[in-house]
Amino acid sequence: MIENFLAGSSALFGDPFTIGIFVFGVIGGMLFGAIPGVSMLTLAAILLPFTAGLEPAQGVMLFAVIYCTGTYGGAITAILFNIPGSAENAPTAFDGYPMTQKGQSGKAVGAAVLCSAIGGMASALVMMTATEPLANWAIRNIGPPEIFALVFFGLAVASTVGARTIWKGWMSVLIGLLIATIGQDPVGGINRYNFGLTDLAAGIAFVPAILGFFAVSEIFVQAEKKASGKYKAPKVSMTFPSFLELWMHKIAVFRSIIVGFFCGILPGIGATLAAFMSYGEAVRWSKKKEEFGKGKLEGVISAETANNAATGAAMIPLLALGLPGGALTAMMVAVFQMHDLQPGPLVFMLSPDLIWIVFAAMFYANLSILLIGVLETKTILNLLKIPFQFLAPLILMLATTGAYISRGLVLDVMIMFAAGIIGYLLRRTGFSIPAIVLGLILGKIGEQNFAQGMQMVHYDIGTYFSRPICTVLIAAGAITLLSSIYRAFTSAKTAE
Amino acid sequence: MGRLTRHNLVEAAIFFLIVAVFFGFSFEFNQPIEIYIFGATAWPRVIIGLLLIATLGNLWFQYKHGSATQGTLGQSEDRPDFSAPGTIPRMVAVLLTPFLFAWLLKPVGIYSSAPFFIAAIIWLFGERRWKAILLMTVIIYVVFIGLFLMILNAPLPQGNMSPFYDFSAWILTMNAKLQGI
Numbered sequence: 001m002i003e004n005f006l007a008g009s010s011a012l013f014g015d016p017f018t019i020g021i022f023v024f025g026v027i028g029g030m031l032f033g034a035i036p037g038v039s040m041l042t043l044a045a046i047l048l049p050f051t052a053g054l055e056p057a058q059g060v061m062l063f064a065v066i067y068c069t070g071t072y073g074g075a076i077t078a079i080l081f082n083i084p085g086s087a088e089n090a091p092t093a094f095d096g097y098p099m100t101q102k103g104q105s106g107k108a109v110g111a112a113v114l115c116s117a118i119g120g121m122a123s124a125l126v127m128m129t130a131t132e133p134l135a136n137w138a139i140r141n142i143g144p145p146e147i148f149a150l151v152f153f154g155l156a157v158a159s160t161v162g163a164r165t166i167w168k169g170w171m172s173v174l175i176g177l178l179i180a181t182i183g184q185d186p187v188g189g190i191n192r193y194n195f196g197l198t199d200l201a202a203g204i205a206f207v208p209a210i211l212g213f214f215a216v217s218e219i220f221v222q223a224e225k226k227a228s229g230k231y232k233a234p235k236v237s238m239t240f241p242s243f244l245e246l247w248m249h250k251i252a253v254f255r256s257i258i259v260g261f262f263c264g265i266l267p268g269i270g271a272t273l274a275a276f277m278s279y280g281e282a283v284r285w286s287k288k289k290e291e292f293g294k295g296k297l298e299g300v301i302s303a304e305t306a307n308n309a310a311t312g313a314a315m316i317p318l319l320a321l322g323l324p325g326g327a328l329t330a331m332m333v334a335v336f337q338m339h340d341l342q343p344g345p346l347v348f349m350l351s352p353d354l355i356w357i358v359f360a361a362m363f364y365a366n367l368s369i370l371l372i373g374v375l376e377t378k379t380i381l382n383l384l385k386i387p388f389q390f391l392a393p394l395i396l397m398l399a400t401t402g403a404y405i406s407r408g409l410v411l412d413v414m415i416m417f418a419a420g421i422i423g424y425l426l427r428r429t430g431f432s433i434p435a436i437v438l439g440l441i442l443g444k445i446g447e448q449n450f451a452q453g454m455q456m457v458h459y460d461i462g463t464y465f466s467r468p469i470c471t472v473l474i475a476a477g478a479i480t481l482l483s484s485i486y487r488a489f490t491s492a493k494t495a496e
Numbered sequence: 497m498g499r500l501t502r503h504n505l506v507e508a509a510i511f512f513l514i515v516a517v518f519f520g521f522s523f524e525f526n527q528p529i530e531i532y533i534f535g536a537t538a539w540p541r542v543i544i545g546l547l548l549i550a551t552l553g554n555l556w557f558q559y560k561h562g563s564a565t566q567g568t569l570g571q572s573e574d575r576p577d578f579s580a581p582g583t584i585p586r587m588v589a590v591l592l593t594p595f596l597f598a599w600l601l602k603p604v605g606i607y608s609s610a611p612f613f614i615a616a617i618i619w620l621f622g623e624r625r626w627k628a629i630l631l632m633t634v635i636i637y638v639v640f641i642g643l644f645l646m647i648l649n650a651p652l653p654q655g656n657m658s659p660f661y662d663f664s665a666w667i668l669t670m671n672a673k674l675q676g677i
Contacts, residue, residue, distance in 0.1 A: 046648050165566045167554035171511070174547040178518060181543065185536040188529035192536060193521055216594070223590040224576060226622050227583040389621035390632045393614040396594060397640050400606070405650050413598040421591050428576040429507060430565075447539045451532050459533060488553065491566050 001128055005363075008356030012061070012364070021058050022361055025065030026368045030376055032066075033073015039086050040070020041207050042402035044331050056339040057354040061361045063332045068311050068365040070328070071271060072116035075304050076377060079108045083218045083395075086210065088271035088307040090434035091279035094162070095292060095299030102295050107241045111297055112304045113373035114246060115253060119305035120366030122257045123264065123312030128359050131316055142317075145453035145464055149473035151446035154273045156477040157280060158438040159484065164430025166488040172432040176439020177446075179204055186448035199411045208403035208412040209440055212419025213433050215399045219392050220424035226388070241297065249301050252282055256305035264310025265317065271310035272438060278306030308369075312362055318343055319355060499562030504555065511551040519544050590620050605655025605664045611637050645671050 012018055032043040044066055051059035074089035079096030092112065099108040155173050163169035182193045183203025194200035246253075256278040263274035282302035283292045292299050318329045336343045341351070348355060403416040423433055457463035465471050518540065526537045557564075578584050597613040615633045623629055644650040645667070654664035 046650055165554070165557060165564075167550055167557050170550040171547065171554060174543055174550060177543045178514075178540070178547065181540040185525075185529075185539075187532045188536055190525050190527060190529070190536040192525050192540065193518065195521075220587075220590060223621060224578075224583070224587055227586040227590075228577045228580045387623075389618050389623045390636070392621055393617040393632075394636050394639070396617060397610060397614065397636065400594075400598070400601075401640070401644050401650065401652065404601075404606075404653065405644075408651060410598065410601045410653060413601060414595070417594040417598050420594070424591070429503075450539070451534070454534070455532065487566060488557070 004352070004356045005128060005360055007353075008358075008360030009364075011057070011353060011357050012360050018058055018061075018357075021054070021062050022065055022364070025062045025361075026069050026365055026372070029066035029069030029365075030073040030369075030373070033070040033086075034076040034376070039074060039210075039402070040066050041086060041210075041328060041331075042398075042405070043070070044328055045207065045402075045406040048331055048334060051335050052338045056336070056341055056351070057357045059335045059339065060332060060354060061358050063328065063335055064315065064358045064362050065365040067314075067328050067332075068120050068308065068362055069369060071307050071311055072112065072120075072304070072369045072373065075112040075116065075300075075307075076109060079112060079300065080105055081218065083215050084434075088275045088310070089303070090162075090214075090272075090437070091275045091303035092300055092307075094279065094303075095294070095296045098293070098295035099297070099300070104295065107245075107297065108300050109377045110241050110374070111246065111300050113369060113377060114241075115256075115301045115305040116308040117366050117370035117373065118253060119257055119260055119307070119309035120311055120369065121363060123261055123309040124359065124363040124366055126261055127312035127315060127362070131320065131355075131359075141469055143453070143467075144449040144451075144456060145467055145470045146473065147449040148446055148453050149470045149477070150273075151442045151449065153473045153477035153480070154276075154442060155439060155446070156480040156484075157273070157276055158432075158435045160280075160480070162432030162434050166484050168429075168431050169435055169484075172426070172435035173439040175426075175431075176436040176441075177443040178439075179209070179436075180440050180443025181447075183444075186444055187451045197411070199409055203444070204415060204440070205407055205412055206441060207406040208416035209419050210437055211399045211403050212416040213423040213437055215395060216416060216420025217423030217427055217433065219395060220420060221427060222388055222392065224424075224428075245297065246301075249298055252298050252302050253305050255281060255285070256302045257309045260306030260309025261313045263306070264313030271307040271314060272441065274310035275303045275307040276434075276438075278302045308366065311366075315358070315362070319347055319358075498559035500555075500559050501562070504558040508551060508555045511547065511554075515544055515548045515551065586620065590617075593617065593620060601653045601655075603655055603657045604660045606652045607641075607664045607667050608655060608660040610640065641667070646674065 012022060028043050029040050033040050044063060047062065047066075051062065054062070071086070071088060074084055074086045075092045075096065078084040078089040078093035080100055082093050082097040084090045084093050096108045096112070099105060155177075159169040159173045160166065163172050180203070182200060184190065184201060185192055191201055259278040259281055260271070260274040263277055264271055279292075279299060279302050282298050283289050286292065286298065288296075314329055318332060333343055336347075341347065399416060400413055403412045404410065406412065423436075426436070427433055453464065465474070522537045522540055522544070526535070528535050578587070593613070593616050597609055600609045611633050614636050615629050618629050618632055623632075644652060654668070655661045
């Protein structure tokens with residue numbers, strides 16, 4: 001492994017042009033992740049056509065680097081503006097944004113820098129060691145029934161996060177799932193709910209929907225606060241967490257690396273579930289559960305360690321099985337295809353150089369977060385000094401461009417603003433935006449794998465449950481669901 | 497009526513309408529798939545059924561407990577407030593302006609409509625000093641053009657109506673000349 005890593009490193013740093021691409025990916029991923037309203041997906045969408053002119057290893061490496069640093073960058077907007085750069089940063093906002101409102105933004109961002117780097121580097125090391133055995137195991141044990149079971153489990157967890165009541169949590173997930181049914185059905189290719197619009201045949205694109213639900217709805221919430229005179233400018237602070245404060249959370253970091261890695265390795269779910277589960281586990285193991293959601297450092301640490309720990313792991317299903325774990329890894333499949341390559345077990349045999357350049361680049365990208373993250377973060381913290389009436393149109397312009405350029409459709413801009421209005425109304429009435437987005441992302445994956453799984457077992461539910469991993473995951477989802485059904489009927493906190 | 501408010505009933509009515517519309521439209525694609533016995537409608541209809549149950553449960557909860565909350569993770573304690581005079585008309589304007597901008601993108605293009613949109617948003621967010629509005633509009637417009645047109649060469653909507661299309665073409669020509677230099 002060490003020889004391969006060194007070979008990958010020398011291939012990466014032996015060519016000035018490749019170094020240039022690496023540096024561009026590191027800075028671009030961080031910047032686009034950290035600018036409110038755009039994300040690493042925006043940058044990836046813009047760059048996708050240009051990768052055709054690069055070597056396959058350079059193109060895939062660029063996207064892998066953007067994935068690592070963009071995942072960290074998304075935490076900055078989640079913490080400072082309550083706008084997660086992508087779905088995997090959503091749990092970071094639960095405690096990060098309240099910390100900003102309390103004047104502890106520097107502490108939250110500092111923890112995100114360190115924990116993203118630790119989580120990412122640990123994941124990269126485990127990825128290098130364990131890719132081949134894990135790939136072999138996954139090939140034998142993970143099929144459509146297991147993926148559907150994972151989606152079910154992920155959605156059961158998501159319904160308990162962020163909404164004002166459990167009923168509204170379920171409604172949020174179901175709205176996301178319903179939106180995901182728009183477009184062609186994944187089995188027969190039959191058009192569903194396109195209402196006569198041919199552009200809707202491909203369904204609702206993730207980028208405009210995510211931009212609308214998170215970025216645009218946040219602008220509307222801030223506009224409402226401005227109009228009602230309740231707006232409070234976020235307090236800027238440059239106090240980073242002390243070593244002692246971080247050392248006190250070592251168990252949370254370790255637990256989050258494990259949760260992040262194992263969630264990240266699962267195809268189709270990846271970093272988003274990792275961050276949600278890690279946050280959930282942090283609450284479950286905490287003696288002061290009531291402090292979560294109100295600005296607790298451990299909430300930021302758990303979510304950020306896990307989502308970066310998932311980045312390395314997410315490469316395993318992509319490279320070993322050809323299954324993307326999210327929107328960015330799906331774009332990486334397109335990079336492979338542009339070069340007449342198909343990600344999957346054959347890549348390990350045919351292009352080991354490519355694999356090890358990508359692995360080495362991901363390790364160094366996470367190290368870069370630690371080295372330049374602090375410097376860049378201090379610059380970004382100054383963004384908070386700009387009055388929001390000047391920041392809002394900039395965010396809306398960037399979001400408009402991000403929504404448009406992914407497919408070149410004005411319809412996507414319309415969808416983004418519609419999602420913004422719907423998101424604003426749902427947020428103000430106690431629904432959970434992260435649950436809606438998770439339902440939207442996992443809906444089609446869930447349906448496709450359910451259908452494939454049922455075909456595999458010849459529609460026999462008994463055979464479905466004879467698969468141990470599938471049984472464990474469905475049981476875990478069912479227990480989560482049953483406990484929340486019990487709480488839905490028995491618990492109620494009187495409003496003030 | 498229990499503890500139900502008019503707001504709760506409106507919310508439930510909207511969700512019932514969504515359920516009815518999606519269920520109604522599901523008959524448009526209700527056709528068998530040879531390789532899959534559940535067809536194209538089974539998955540959406542299960543979701544619609546579950547959404548109906550969850551909406552009824554939510555209505556029951558609000559009937560019993562009013563605006564009480566339950567112990568879910570990460571819920572916001574922030575509540576909307578429209579009590580200040582002029583909040584609702586201003587919010588309607590804030591919500592509709594981006595739609596107007598999006599609708600104008602096809603005929604007018606982004607290069608012509610963006611300055612007006614930027615200025616309108618700054619004004620709607622409460623800024624009344626016209627010099628500040630003008631200056632910030634120019635700065636944001638220049639940053640936007642610099643980033644997406646000059647650095648990233650992103651293909652943006654140019655409009656299809658004269659003279660807006662001509663203005664977009666002039667900006668693109670200027671950019672090409674600058675890139676050449």
